[in-house]
Amino acid sequence: MSICWFARYPGETTKIGVSCNNILKNSFMPNRGKIGLPPGSLIFTGEKKTEDTHLKLIQYNESIYNAQRFSNAMPDIGLDPSYVTWLDVRGLHDVVLIEEVGRFFKIHPLALEDVLDTSQRPKFDEYDNGIFLIIRSLDFDESELEIETEQVGIFVGEHFAVSFQERAEDLFAPIELRLAGSSGKIRKRGSDYLAYALIDNMVDNYLVTLEKIEKQVDNLEEVIMANPESRTKGRIHELRLATLTMRKAVYPLREAINRFTDSDHKVKSEETDIFLRDLYDHTIQVMDMIETYRDMINGLYDLYLSEISFKMNNVMQVLTIISTIFIPLSFLAGVYGMNFQHMPELQYKYGYFVLWAIMITVAGGLMVFFRKKKWL
Amino acid sequence: MSICWFARYPGETTKIGVSCNNILKNSFMPNRGKIGLPPGSLIFTGEKKTEDTHLKLIQYNESIYNAQRFSNAMPDIGLDPSYVTWLDVRGLHDVVLIEEVGRFFKIHPLALEDVLDTSQRPKFDEYDNGIFLIIRSLDFDESELEIETEQVGIFVGEHFAVSFQERAEDLFAPIELRLAGSSGKIRKRGSDYLAYALIDNMVDNYLVTLEKIEKQVDNLEEVIMANPESRTKGRIHELRLATLTMRKAVYPLREAINRFTDSDHKVKSEETDIFLRDLYDHTIQVMDMIETYRDMINGLYDLYLSEISFKMNNVMQVLTIISTIFIPLSFLAGVYGMNFQHMPELQYKYGYFVLWAIMITVAGGLMVFFRKKKWL
Amino acid sequence: MSICWFARYPGETTKIGVSCNNILKNSFMPNRGKIGLPPGSLIFTGEKKTEDTHLKLIQYNESIYNAQRFSNAMPDIGLDPSYVTWLDVRGLHDVVLIEEVGRFFKIHPLALEDVLDTSQRPKFDEYDNGIFLIIRSLDFDESELEIETEQVGIFVGEHFAVSFQERAEDLFAPIELRLAGSSGKIRKRGSDYLAYALIDNMVDNYLVTLEKIEKQVDNLEEVIMANPESRTKGRIHELRLATLTMRKAVYPLREAINRFTDSDHKVKSEETDIFLRDLYDHTIQVMDMIETYRDMINGLYDLYLSEISFKMNNVMQVLTIISTIFIPLSFLAGVYGMNFQHMPELQYKYGYFVLWAIMITVAGGLMVFFRKKKWL
Amino acid sequence: MSICWFARYPGETTKIGVSCNNILKNSFMPNRGKIGLPPGSLIFTGEKKTEDTHLKLIQYNESIYNAQRFSNAMPDIGLDPSYVTWLDVRGLHDVVLIEEVGRFFKIHPLALEDVLDTSQRPKFDEYDNGIFLIIRSLDFDESELEIETEQVGIFVGEHFAVSFQERAEDLFAPIELRLAGSSGKIRKRGSDYLAYALIDNMVDNYLVTLEKIEKQVDNLEEVIMANPESRTKGRIHELRLATLTMRKAVYPLREAINRFTDSDHKVKSEETDIFLRDLYDHTIQVMDMIETYRDMINGLYDLYLSEISFKMNNVMQVLTIISTIFIPLSFLAGVYGMNFQHMPELQYKYGYFVLWAIMITVAGGLMVFFRKKKWL
Amino acid sequence: MSICWFARYPGETTKIGVSCNNILKNSFMPNRGKIGLPPGSLIFTGEKKTEDTHLKLIQYNESIYNAQRFSNAMPDIGLDPSYVTWLDVRGLHDVVLIEEVGRFFKIHPLALEDVLDTSQRPKFDEYDNGIFLIIRSLDFDESELEIETEQVGIFVGEHFAVSFQERAEDLFAPIELRLAGSSGKIRKRGSDYLAYALIDNMVDNYLVTLEKIEKQVDNLEEVIMANPESRTKGRIHELRLATLTMRKAVYPLREAINRFTDSDHKVKSEETDIFLRDLYDHTIQVMDMIETYRDMINGLYDLYLSEISFKMNNVMQVLTIISTIFIPLSFLAGVYGMNFQHMPELQYKYGYFVLWAIMITVAGGLMVFFRKKKWL
Numbered sequence A, B, C, D, E: 001m002s003i004c005w006f007a008r009y010p011g012e013t014t015k016i017g018v019s020c021n022n023i024l025k026n027s028f029m030p031n032r033g034k035i036g037l038p039p040g041s042l043i044f045t046g047e048k049k050t051e052d053t054h055l056k057l058i059q060y061n062e063s064i065y066n067a068q069r070f071s072n073a074m075p076d077i078g079l080d081p082s083y084v085t086w087l088d089v090r091g092l093h094d095v096v097l098i099e100e101v102g103r104f105f106k107i108h109p110l111a112l113e114d115v116l117d118t119s120q121r122p123k124f125d126e127y128d129n130g131i132f133l134i135i136r137s138l139d140f141d142e143s144e145l146e147i148e149t150e151q152v153g154i155f156v157g158e159h160f161a162v163s164f165q166e167r168a169e170d171l172f173a174p175i176e177l178r179l180a181g182s183s184g185k186i187r188k189r190g191s192d193y194l195a196y197a198l199i200d201n202m203v204d205n206y207l208v209t210l211e212k213i214e215k216q217v218d219n220l221e222e223v224i225m226a227n228p229e230s231r232t233k234g235r236i237h238e239l240r241l242a243t244l245t246m247r248k249a250v251y252p253l254r255e256a257i258n259r260f261t262d263s264d265h266k267v268k269s270e271e272t273d274i275f276l277r278d279l280y281d282h283t284i285q286v287m288d289m290i291e292t293y294r295d296m297i298n299g300l301y302d303l304y305l306s307e308i309s310f311k312m313n314n315v316m317q318v319l320t321i322i323s324t325i326f327i328p329l330s331f332l333a334g335v336y337g338m339n340f341q342h343m344p345e346l347q348y349k350y351g352y353f354v355l356w357a358i359m360i361t362v363a364g365g366l367m368v369f370f371r372k373k374k375w376l
């Protein structure tokens, strides 16, 4: 069951932290939490995946690196233009806390609303004091053949970046590692480069996801070529849905990165452009591969159908050959099994042998006929 | 039967309120009411869904809130730039009344014509004294698997908005609730924000409709995987039509909202833009989901076809195995059931047992053959 | 057989009125009349549908209305900027007469050539002294399931409009009626508004045509759901072709109306723009519906195929059940119908009853097996 | 076998006229003559279709008309701005001669290379001293159901035009005829109008080709509706390929004509524009028809498949009815053909007649069942 | 197994040459080498195809031509604006060497990263000191029906060009040949023309690859028309994948060449434009052919399916004819093989002959019925 919290934002009215079921009941809304609510209403629409809300605070510049962890409470943050502040929030169900984070960093209510509505498409928005990005992580569950997707929201201000996600697992570990390392480009650059690095990290992960899909596609091809089983058609279907899901997450991302690159917002330095273009390249490449897998899976479906048709044709040929040969012979045997008193052939001494000769001739003739039809 | 009224508009000639059948007869028109009529001719082309015409008048500003209801008659309205006037008209069949509303708010005859022609696509038009929007409500009938759609027309002037629809149910209840609440952004803003709120409310409802469709799609997937029934193919067909209908209503809406956002008409304040962009986002998201469901339903169709093919293949294999094993054996039995006087095998003491041995060998050999072919 | 006349136009050389067969022979043209001929060559390429050529001359302004009919001869027309002159020409096979009309109104030879080549796509062309439009009327023959299409050419000068078509039926009757009526917008406006009214009238007729198609589509859906017949697949095919034909006529019309709206030619007043935009809306709506019917018909084809597959699957199951149960039993009966002298079971007193018991057991077991496979 | 000549162009080095096999061998090229060769290398890549190279020289202005024919040698041509010079070259295998022509008219090596590489797509190129067009002639072989296509290259200078093609047949006869005629627009106009006339002539021919295809499509529709034969599926396939080939030739032509119309090269006079637009119209119309035939052929494929499915369903029903009725009856007959010593029914006096009654009842019941299932 | 080296670039940190497995382990990366690494990290992601790294150094101008070969070490290169320096690197697994090359020519780390990541799509990038291109070579393995593709990276500076690829085979032999030749355009031109010549050479090779595919498509068409075999469906599938792979390599190349042509980077002279446009033409032509083959292969799939359906229909007809004729006759024979004591027909003298007459009549009647149904 989806846990659901509600809070009106300062620009609107009072904050409340009650179960949203009540609100829904009061507002006469069918079953989706937000119909008729004012824009900027904060409601977490996703599935609660972690018990606590973890906040990781990393502050760095070329010479400083400082990392801290907090749980379930907004830490006391000092913002200073001389270093970059990155707050990584894991766990979105505590709406009041999220709202506190939003208030501290002056994140626009509409952006905060999008952070909590975890079924957003990737996008890039500009606000006065920063830029806001939605990206989706993608993982492929190889046993269920299903894509698991998680929404990540990143708000980038002039000397800070805030990333939001529900899952507690460490999606951004490699970035932390690079930050912790004493040198490297990333420590010399601003919050926009950090945002780039976070997205790049997620797009790199897409390639791993695609490799898992490719493995399944190759495997499926082999199975279909050898002997399609009952599960095969279901697997084709699942893989199709998986590429569909990936496509939905990656297509809008291309547009978002494009708009990021073209943006002349004050938080984005021009030096980041060349990296964003590289990132754009990778996104295009991911899209290309998704399209290729889609085409391949459609090809597999056609292959499956023709395999089944071909096999059925073979089965029918066997049945037809056997029936066509033996049904007439059985008829003849039936005829001479009749009990009429006057059946001259039965008295004929060699009747039985003549009949065998006839039957063998008929069978042989039919086999020649089938061989000519290429059925044998 | 569709009720049909006719009224020439002031710019044109006299008003009349007779059944349109007569007019149609006089004008030699085949069977659709409006062929050859001058533009701006007011004819209600929809289905009458409510007996009376209800008008709800709401006037508000940051401090005032006043709501009144009227039936079948145009109320005496005072328009004042210090507050926003919203007239919500439910019931379109009383063309004379609609015309009166139009005349009071100076709604252009072409806009009024579109209000009454209830099969319009969503659109955004600009007139000198206001903007005009067509949106369609969408609901999904889960038993019939059919989309129910209703046209809503909204005319927005500088200090007023008029909404038109045929159905009497309270589509806009959540908005009234927010207006009635003493505070909140909506009371501080103008008629353009009200229009935004009305459309946003309808687009939020689309998500509920989509969830109903998703439930059916998931359900169908399970049925096909388990055991496709006779109704299955019809259900796939109905769901396809449903997504088709939704698509027809949502695609042009995106364009309309886009033009609303870009418009520099005097009734639209710039502060509404950020909300319209959020609304645009949601529309794109709805379109995305519709496309996804379409792809999923097409996938289900392919799955259904392959399921049927696979099943038929299995049926054929069973038939072929049984026939191929027993038809030759029956032939042999038939041979030794013949009544020839000279059949040496019949006299042979162990003939019967030898034959059984032969028959079991043949059957066993065929079964080995089928196992090798992976039919067993 | 297509009647075919030929006339070189003044800008070119002499006029001739002989059968085009001769010309074709002289020019070594394969079988389509116009290969290698200079542009502007006047040849009627359509089918002769009326015996005579009828010309209807209507002249009007706000106070005057005057209508006259002529046959097979160009009337003596006075053109006067104080009123609008509309010449409606029905019958295109008399090329010399058409040429005379063209010369009087100074219609460019390329436009006149397009009038007579009745397989043109809808389009909008600008000439120095006027604008030229091609539109196609569309009707649906409900017994043949075929679209009947007729080309209409309209040339609009500053105070006149000339419409050309081959059929004598009164496509434009509603417009005449409105002109004849003493009041109404149309009499106050110019030739461009008249052209708008003529096209609007034709587009309104498209909706009637679409309704006829929709009726057939609905009907077909019912038939397929109930019991597909031999004719069904042919009907799907015919309906597909019908939407194809409509599409070919409507898609380019959208573009033509768009160019009409954007045109700044002197014959077009700006006041007509709002009506052209309304007309454009309707054309888009027609296109929308055509696309919807196409999708529906494709859906019906899929439904038909799955219906046939499902039915065949059922047929096969019945066959397989019967065969699988009785073929082994018949084999057993065959075995005990053999005439071997030594068959111990035959002497056994209860042999016959034991065999019945075995046979009933086998049959019952198979039925349980089929029920488990959901074939029964 | 393709004849293949090679000549380096003046801008490059020496001319040679040896078989290109040697060159290919020296250059280590697999099997396509031009890999790694410098651009502008002249190699005829087509099939030699005529023994000699024929050159037809026509020079004309409003008062002069002069035509001459030459074989296998470049004639002595005087170029004079007071008249238009048209050299029509038929036969491209004599690369040295082609090169001479190119040098005389100062045709750019890249253009000349395209003339000889006869698998080019239609295109329009501008060079300093002229414009260059590639068009493809299209004919439909009604017995093979295949498109025959020939490449035509046209280079247009200020007072001259050169057309190149391999086939000796008189594709341009109608244009010569019009030029030879003492009057007509064409003699008054320049080389650009001549180029227009040549292309228009070829596009007019496309309509004849399309008519031949339409005839086959109609014919195929009838065959499928009546009784699909073994050849039918192959014919559908061939027609599909034919439309594919036409499409490949016509789509880029549209673009080429468009660029011709928009060009402001000195060889193109503005007066030609209106004719080019007319030509563009016709090309669009041809494309439209090709798309329509493609859709129709796809429709025929679907019709064919459903016809086969429907027929197979009928065949299966017949088989199932017969089998289902007689297999149980045969079983009963088999039972009473057994030779058990104790079978009470056999002694019963009316046993035989009772059995007949039972069998007729069973058969009748099954027929009622089949009639209810609509199989009979 | 893919060999994998790693080196941080000067702009980043230290160089290391250890197996990348360790790095991957340290970085917690799943299985693709580059997740979370900083941009510009040099890792060879391809398959090692050659043991050593070969470097071919060619330096030329109109009068000078000098070629040298080196292995596994960066040669001592003198760069001089008076001649063009071309370094052709074959073998990418020695990342340290590649990095040295990159440092000498000042190739941007992001470009060098793309050189080593051998699964890039074709593209064109501009850097301050040069332009960078990725192209893919394509070959078709006719026994496996698979495309073999190799990535080639070309970095073009003002007086030099560096080409990178993994394979040691001599893809660029024809270009060397032309350079070695004492004359010819190529020696007079700059590094941009060299880059053009290299790409042109690769695109020319695409045509050879396409011819191999065409041969397979034609061959497949014949097989399907004659008698589809078990392998046929797999071959259709493989060919589809092959065109898919080609498409992925050629589509982005078109865009890359376009951007090359439009570029105003200092390394590109305007004189190269006309050749790039010719190259663009060829790329379009290759794309056209790929699309055509795709359509043809899809056509073959349809043909295959209809062939199988048609054949199955024939098989079913044979089975049905035989069964329908003999099953009733066998029933009759079975009836008169029963052992009832009272069966009057058996005593009737001509019973046996009458039965034969009945059976022949029934069989004849059924054959007439089948002939009428066109099954015979």
Ligand SMILES: [Mg+2]
Residues within 6 Å of the ligand: A034, A035, A036, A037, A038, A039, B200, B201, B204
């Ligand atoms: Mg809302």
Ligand SMILES: [Mg+2]
Residues within 6 Å of the ligand: A045, A046, A047, A117, A118, A119
């Ligand atoms: Mg969610």
Ligand SMILES: [Mg+2]
Residues within 6 Å of the ligand: A200, A201, A203, A204, A279, A282
């Ligand atoms: Mg990356």
Ligand SMILES: [Mg+2]
Residues within 6 Å of the ligand: A144, A146, A238
């Ligand atoms: Mg699943």
Ligand SMILES: [Mg+2]
Residues within 6 Å of the ligand: A278, A281, E110, E113, E114
């Ligand atoms: Mg890169």
Ligand SMILES: [Mg+2]
Residues within 6 Å of the ligand: none
């Ligand atoms: Mg299909």
Ligand SMILES: [Mg+2]
Residues within 6 Å of the ligand: B034, B035, B036, B037, B038, B039, C200, C201, C204
């Ligand atoms: Mg109208």
Ligand SMILES: [Mg+2]
Residues within 6 Å of the ligand: B045, B046, B047, B118, B119
């Ligand atoms: Mg309606």
Ligand SMILES: [Mg+2]
Residues within 6 Å of the ligand: B200, B201, B203, B204, B279, B282
């Ligand atoms: Mg909303």
Ligand SMILES: [Mg+2]
Residues within 6 Å of the ligand: none
């Ligand atoms: Mg699922």
Ligand SMILES: [Mg+2]
Residues within 6 Å of the ligand: B144, B146, B238
């Ligand atoms: Mg329904």
Ligand SMILES: [Mg+2]
Residues within 6 Å of the ligand: none
């Ligand atoms: Mg319905």
Ligand SMILES: [Mg+2]
Residues within 6 Å of the ligand: A110, A113, A114, B278, B281
């Ligand atoms: Mg939002």
Ligand SMILES: [Mg+2]
Residues within 6 Å of the ligand: C034, C035, C036, C037, C038, C039, D200, D201, D204
């Ligand atoms: Mg012509």
Ligand SMILES: [Mg+2]
Residues within 6 Å of the ligand: C045, C046, C047, C118, C119
């Ligand atoms: Mg016609």
Ligand SMILES: [Mg+2]
Residues within 6 Å of the ligand: C200, C201, C203, C204, C279, C282
């Ligand atoms: Mg209209």
